[in-house]
Amino acid sequence: MAATLSSPQTRTLISTATLSRRKGRITYRIVLTLVVVVFTLVFLGPLYWMVTGGFKSASEVVANPPTYIPKHPKPGNYHTAWTQLKLARLLFNTLYYAFGALAFQLVFDVAAAYAVSKLRPVFGNIILAGMLATLMIPSAVLIVPQYVTVLDLPLLHFNLIGTPWAIWLPTVANGFNIFLLKRFFDSIPNDLMHAAAIDGAGPLRTLWSIILPMSRPILGVVSIFAVVNVWKDFLWPMLVEPDPKNQPINLGINSLSQGVPENVIIAALAISAIPTLLIFLLFQRNIMSGLTAGGLKG
Known part of the structure; x- marks a missing residue:
């Protein structure tokens, strides 16, 4: 030493x-x-x-x-804050939106990262560069096109305003999560892919049986990010969910705070912060190990 x-x-x-x-x-x-x-x-x-x-x-x-x-x-x-502002209902709404967004992100972001990392499609690097380029665009710039999209869904012409889909769908394509997953998948030896192919496993079977079991750390990180991003969002739910009964907790407190004393509102905000703090305290080791695991080979 x-x-x-x-x-x-x-x-x-x-x-x-x-x-x-x-x-x-x-x-x-x-x-x-x-x-x-x-x-x-x-x-x-x-x-x-x-x-x-x-x-x-x-x-x-x-x-x-x-x-x-x-x-x-x-x-x-x-x-008083718990009962007067109906925090139990708001917390349920937030969990519903957060875990719905998590399910979509795990399916589509894992598929995109796996394809770019292991299946190597034509123009895969260009596609990945385009995904990463979206990280340079301020989120406020995307609000108008996203709102127009959920107002009249292309091809299907559905109005998603006031439905959970308006909150779930914009969170699906997350360039940062795809990049994290892709970096982790890159660290998994290709020899395992070749061995699975020799045994007759197709790409989907290889993903399910080999890649995903080895990717639990980074999947945990992506899951935490997905939940927290929905939990802390305010502007987008305010645009697409006008009904206070169905709003997530941050927006619901704002909508139901008319005539409520400031100290009660502050108490409600403190309660709303507890779940995310607990998530970090319980899973901080998983977050750090998942973020650093993709940078190690072997």
Whole structure:
């Protein structure tokens, strides 16, 4: 280990010689502690403000200067938010939309990535480049053509406004997820494909029996991204789902918040953030391993 640290190929911000001195170690630890504390405050500060705001009274929420700790905590605000804003129904709607979008993405994005990575179609690289080029287009630019599409579905001429399909279909072709899946599939040896072909397995059987079982880490990452993207979306559901009873939680809170005190609204927002935080805390190891697995060969 010592040889590795002192190796001339090792490049770090602080040399091992500096860290070997007492003054260098103290300076390093102080700077590291300050950086960690600052970034922690930046990321956790808004969450703390939202959670504590749900415990404050309506007058204390809008008080100036603000209070950092609730003077008289009111846990009942969270119960009021749950019942008055019908959060149970809104959470069910959000889960319905999120897992529906997940199902479509897993089917179509996996198929597209598998085809580009292993089946190597004609002009496959050009097709992949076109998919990646869509990542450079701001999402706001795509809202109008997407809305026109779901308003009058080409060829079939169906109006999808007010149906779950209006939320599901625009999420299907996700260039970022296709790229992640393609990179992971590239790391799977082609020898396995050849062995399966010798045994008589076709492309679909190879995908189902060999590729997908080996791709659980990246499939978990794509699943989490798909769910979170639908969960946090606001503008698109506002355009295509006008009925407050069928809206996802972020939009539903906004639609049902007329005449509701600010502290109750903040409590509802805190409740709506809990599922995504739990998803990250429970699956953060899977997220990191899935993102890095495609960069390793063998």
